[in-house]
Amino acid sequence: MTEQQIKEKLAQLTEVTDEIGKVIVGQRQIIEEILISILAGGHCLLEGVPGLAKTLMVSTLAETLELEFHRVQFTPDLMPSDIVGTEILEEDHATGKRFFKFQKGPVFTNILLADEINRTPPKTQAALLEAMQEKRVSYAGTTYELPRPFFVLATQNPVEQSGTYPLPEAQLDRFLMFVRVDYPSEAEEVEILRRTTGQSSVKLRALLDDETIVGLQQLARSVEVSDAMLGYVAQLARETRPATTQVETIKQYVRWGAGPRAGQALALCAKAKALLSGRYSVTLDDIAFVAPAVLRHRILLNFQAEADRISTDSVIDDLMNTVAKPSTKLS
Incomplete structure (x- = not known):
């Protein structure tokens, strides 16, 4: 892409945010974090209590992108075959012979909304593991490639709620970002009532197609990041590990720290954030913006943290305030 084409595509990303804003009141940071996840080529998990428009946010985003979109409502009786597909018996009418044919499930799409993913048992949750990591599905000895691009945008209710099955750490780590959705402000709540209790309806435009998104993902990977920033x-990532950290709250409250994949995710998301902001090099602000969503599901707190009511986000705040930042002065 030429520089002019790049500017046009980045302008379209801003239009996507504005288009979603026609339906979703506020939540600009949440929308930006989802777009960062898409630009970085990863999956995104949104957590919040019921009624905060998590599902509406994802489906609205899908409307603004010219991509195939499927939604799966995760329930306790959902089976793995309901996600990846299954073999069905068919008959050749010309010869009378019967044969098995693989019927593709809803995972064969560009955007998969895994709605209330923690309402289903781990066996079914695990059906997404290979698809999320390898972008393919294996069934009966045959491998089927998924379309490109492929994203899982999942929602979940807080694990403290009844009827939830916490996602295993291995699957949580497959999500590039873990975004928390909070209650709207008073003014936003009034605006929600105004928009949703009248007769007005909104027609959304599809702004980005699959080729453009793949091109922007490649562009995001080419964003400049200095050696000093990579070291930071x-x-x-290393300071989240209690055995080697110098951060006191992590020594006291963390059971397991983040692995190397956390560093990869931080770098990729910071690059995507820079590109989304119209810049071609990563800054400390980019890293600070994406760090909570990248790290909060990769740090496991211990029982003492639960007893002292210490949250993962407060541990991440201490981490960001303690680790020395690289100098950004020109030499």
Whole structure:
């Protein structure tokens, strides 16, 4: 893409945010984090209590993108075959012979909304693991490639609620970002009532197609990041590990820290954030913006943290305030 084409596509990303804003009141940071996840080529998990428009946010985003979109409502009786597909018996009418044919499930799409993913048992949750990591599905000895691009945008209710099955750490780590959705402000709640209790309806435009998104993902990977910044990202990941950290709250309250995949995710998301902001090099602000969503599901707190009511986000705040930042002065 030429520089002019790049500017046009980045302008379209801003239009996507504005288009979603026609339906979703507020939540601009949440929308930006989802777009960062898409630009970085990863999956995104949204957590919040019921009624905060998590599902509406994802489906509205899908309307603004010219991509195939499927939604799966996760329930306790959902089976793996309901996600990846199954073999069905068919008959050749010309010869009378019967044969098995693989019927593709809803995972064969560009955007998969896994709605209330923690309402289904781990066996079914695990059906998404290969698809999320390898972008393919294996069934009866045959491998089927998924379309490109492929994203899982999942929603979940807080694990403290009844009827939930916490996602295993291995699957949580497959999500590039873990975004928390909070209650709207008073003014936003009034605006929600105004928009949703009248007769007005909104027609959304589809702004980005699959080729454009793949091109923007490649562009995001080419964003410049200095060695000093990479060293800082690696140090942030390493300091989350209680055995080697210098951060007191992590020594006291963390059971397991983040692995190397956290550093990869931090770097990629910071690049995507820079590109979304119209810049071609990563800054400390980019890293600080994406760090909570990248790290909060990769740090496991211990029982003492639960007893002292210490949250993962407060641990991440201490981490960001303690680890020395690289100098940004020109030499």
